[in-house]
Amino acid sequence: MGFDLDRFESTVEPDLICKLCGKVLEEPLTTPCGHVFCAACVLHWLSKVNSCPVQCQKMSLKELNHVLPLKSLILKLDINCDYRDRGCNRVMKLQHLSEHIENCDFSPVRCRNEGCDAVLSLKDVASHMREECEHRPVELCADGCGLMLSLKEKSDHRCLEALKTHSGFLQGKVLDLERELKRRRLRFSRRERSLLSKLSALHCELHMTEYKGRIDALQNSCIPFNKEEETATLNVTLHRASGCLGFNIIGGWSCEGQEGDSSNGIYISKVLENGTAEKSGLHVHDRIIEVCLISL
Ligand SMILES: [Zn+2]
Numbered sequence: 001m002g003f004d005l006d007r008f009e010s011t012v013e014p015d016l017i018c019k020l021c022g023k024v025l026e027e028p029l030t031t032p033c034g035h036v037f038c039a040a041c042v043l044h045w046l047s048k049v050n051s052c053p054v055q056c057q058k059m060s061l062k063e064l065n066h067v068l069p070l071k072s073l074i075l076k077l078d079i080n081c082d083y084r085d086r087g088c089n090r091v092m093k094l095q096h097l098s099e100h101i102e103n104c105d106f107s108p109v110r111c112r113n114e115g116c117d118a119v120l121s122l123k124d125v126a127s128h129m130r131e132e133c134e135h136r137p138v139e140l141c142a143d144g145c146g147l148m149l150s151l152k153e154k155s156d157h158r159c160l161e162a163l164k165t166h167s168g169f170l171q172g173k174v175l176d177l178e179r180e181l182k183r184r185r186l187r188f189s190r191r192e193r194s195l196l197s198k199l200s201a202l203h204c205e206l207h208m209t210e211y212k213g214r215i216d217a218l219q220n221s222c223i224p225f226n227k228e229e230e231t232a233t234l235n236v237t238l239h240r241a242s243g244c245l246g247f248n249i250i251g252g253w254s255c256e257g258q259e260g261d262s263s264n265g266i267y268i269s270k271v272l273e274n275g276t277a278e279k280s281g282l283h284v285h286d287r288i289i290e291v292c293l294i295s296l
Pocket residue numbers: 031033034035052053054055056057
């Protein structure tokens with residue numbers, strides 16, 4: 001909704017008027033067909049109808065655009081304060097209006113004395129509460145209840161009744177606070193649950209990273225070991241002792257075995273203690289590359 005025309009000091013150009021509300025454009029947005037409306041007016045319209053408000057073409061929310069030059073033109077117009085009817089005579093540029101409204105001496109404020117419903121201008125509320133309000137606190141009861149008495153209560157105050165009213169008021173307050181506490185507890189426990197589930201997801205992620213690190217470290221420590229093993233060549237001559245050579249073998253050759261592929265080949269799987277093989281320097285995992293002489 002725009003600003004009422006009669007709030008402006010001079011006549012407003014028709015181009016600055018929203019065709020939906022008939023007032024001066026507030027936060028102007030333009031359609032692809034070039035029509036301009038207040039943001040609130042056109043957004044409300046497009047939530048129901050998917051075409052330009054002057055019925056010229058179909059369009060969607062995404063096609064709206066800001067019109068900055070128009071906006072700055074409107075912000076320079078002279079406007080009356082929102083509280084002109086309450087007595088404020090200030091006229092200011094529209095761009096300063098919201099700042100003024102927050103501190104306007106004539107903005108309505110409710111009296112904060114308990115039991116008073118008076119609404120006053122900001123400039124008058126303090127003196128009303130202090131000097132005029134019949135609900136303003138004046139003195140502590142001297143008859144024994146110890147309650148703070150307002151001007152109105154002072155003349156016909158009875159301790160017992162006043163204490164009953166006060167206690168009812170306090171009970172009401174306690175109930176309100178308990179309800180609020182319950183609501184907050186519920187909100188915090190929901191928040192706690194969501195944080196815990198996020199934390200556990202982060203823990204899992206952390207463990208995965210840790211395991212990956214360990215696997216990488218293991219792989220790195222294995223690679224040089226394998227390479228070293230493969231490059232050390234040993235020539236041994238074994239003499240059969242008490243019927244055996246003192247070692248077992250495993251492995252074989254695949255038909256398409258490639259050279260250097262460690263999954264192919266014949267390896268020593270076991271070396272007998274004090275056997276011929278052990279004495280000659282053979283170890284488990286050694287690969288047998290060539291056999292020169294097989295003595296039966
Ligand atoms: Zn249009």
